[in-house]
Amino acid sequence: MPLTKLSPENRWVIMAELIPWEEFEEEYAKQFKIEKGAPAKPFKMALGALIIKEQLGISDRETVEQIKENPYLQYFIGLEAYTFEPPFEASMMVHFRQRINVDLVKRINEEMVKRGRERIEQKSEKKGVEEEETGERKNKGKLILDATCAPGDIKYPTDLEILNQGRKATEQIIDTLYKSIKGKLKKKPRTYRNIARIEYLRIVKNRRSTKKERREAIRKQLKYIEKNLVSIEKLILEGATLNSLNKRQRNLLEAVKKVHEQQLQMWEKETKSVPERIVSITQPHIRPIVRGKAGKPTEFGAKLSVSYVDNYIFLDRISWENFNESGDLQEQIEKFKQTYGCYPFSVHADRIYRSKANKDWCKQRGIRLSGIGLGRPPKNISQEERKQTRIDEAFRNRIEGKFGQAKRKFSLDLVKTKLKETSETAIAMTFLVVNLCQLLRQILLLLFSFSFISKTFELDEQIMIMKTYFINLFTAVKVIDLEVNYWLLAA
Structure with missing residues (x-):
């Protein structure tokens, strides 16, 4: 068909x-x-x-x-x-x-955005004013910068729950390895899985467990995992190979080893933080991202650094580790210059971007960095500066609207893909589709405008025809009326 x-x-x-x-x-x-x-x-x-x-x-x-x-x-x-x-x-x-x-x-x-904008400009028949190519072009345009987090699809992590998942993963790996060399060993390594599960459930089902009880439960789960890891090494020495495990089990084994190392370090030092902390056994690339937002002080996923130009949003950096987004400002501005041939006239960003280094860098290039810088605010602020600050903040809110669209309508609020590379692609696809919808909206608006204008012209033409008809009709009636009056007077 x-x-x-x-x-x-x-x-x-x-x-x-x-x-x-x-x-x-x-x-x-x-x-x-x-x-x-x-x-x-x-x-x-x-x-x-x-x-x-x-x-x-x-x-x-x-x-x-x-x-x-x-x-x-x-x-x-x-x-x-x-x-x-x-x-x-x-x-x-x-x-x-x-x-x-x-x-x-x-x-x-x-x-895609470049092509779409050219097509829209052709349809709207807007010809840009050609600038004289005398040296570098003057600063032009506005750039908005911000960062956000794309949470992964994981359960809220707790130390005890992560260790329980790791213990169950090692038990399954022991079962698979033992099955591959069952004829060479007389007895399967003991895992104490039933006892370990009972001890885990005793704490998680108790809504008022104390810190001491939770700490003791974590210690026991660490011992069970350590014993299982030793059993896995013994099975490998006896002739079992990691090739008998599938790719997912091999990845889980590596993740469990690192989790055991991190949790043991935190338990011994009685701390809650460790570098590159794993919060999910099945998705070990996910990290806790401290954002300080109301209701969500910490999110678990990827941190994104993005830029916004003329209603279009672009992904500049994606990282599973937390980072300071103010360090991306200079690179994002240079990318703007590479794309549009000049520096932006103004850059609108959060307060975290307004460091002394960034302000000095922008000042050297004639770029206005919006808002008041870091540190104590100045005492004497003119009314014009206050008004400009409010205008800049209102303009910066446009990127927050794009984040809301990407998270409410699309999948940026919960990335359901499991692998690191597929999750990054899914996140980038969200911004591509957001821009695609913006292009589609503008083209449909142009098509509607052209249709409305053409219909208006047709209506105006019909009105002119009807107007001419009524004028002719009125003239004819007036002539007839004059002839009748003349005939009555003559009679």
Whole structure:
């Protein structure tokens, strides 16, 4: 069934024209070898499927079902004819996220916005004023900078719960290793799993357990994990190999070893912090990000540094470790200059960005850094400065609105992917789809404006025709009335 009778005003048809598929097809294809394996899915299908998932806010399986049922979605991912069969399995979505990494998504986002803005300017017939190329261009435009956190899909971590998960993981690993050499050993290593579970439940079910009781429970779980790790080493010496474990179990074993080391260190020093602290056995890359927000002082996920220019938002840095976002200001401004050919006229950011080094750096380049700097506020502030500060803060709130859109409508508020690289791709895809929706909104607004203007012209033309008709009619009636009056007078 050919896809030839689709509406050109449909959102998926318009969005398909906004994305630069062909520019990144070759780079994506370099990951595959022609002589090995089955033919790979094209880049348009891979990226299109990820965009559909993020745009509709559905799961991987539901994404495949929606594509199978909707001809517009099939057109969007590059199919030439409608098919009733799914174009790929739901498990391929994981491979798509692994092949399209975060750096590639960021470059696609930047190129898409560049193309979309050029198309909108052509449609609106706005010609920019050409500047004289005498040296460097003057500072122009406004740049907003901020940071946020993308929480991962994990249970709220506690030391006792993490150790319990690690203990259960080591018990499963012992079972698998023993099964691979069952004929060589007479007796399976003892794990005390039932006793360990009872001791764990005794504390978690008690709503009023004391600090001393929790500390003792943690000590016992540490002993159980230590004994299990020793048993795993003995099984390996007896002939068991790590190849008998699947990839997930091998990753869990490495995570449990590090968790045991960190928790033992915190227990001995009676502290609650340790460098690179693991808060999830299944997702060891996730870190606690202290934000100090009301209701959420600490979030568990990735920290993002982003920039906002002309209603479009860009991901500049993503890290699973906490960092000071003020250190990214100079790099983000230099990126702005590389993209637009000049420094911004003003930079709007939180107070944490207004360090002395950043203020001096901006001043040397003629950039106005909004707001009052760090330290004690000055006593004598003019009314104009207060007004400008309020205006700058109101303008800076635009990036908070973009964060709200990305977290309420899309998946930035809870990243459900499990792997580090797939989570980074999913986060970058959120910002790409946010910008795609902004481009779509502006194009639809232009189409509506042109339709309204054309209809207005048609209405004006009809009004002129009717006006001419009534004028002619009135003139004819007036002539007839004069002739009747003349006939009556003559009679």
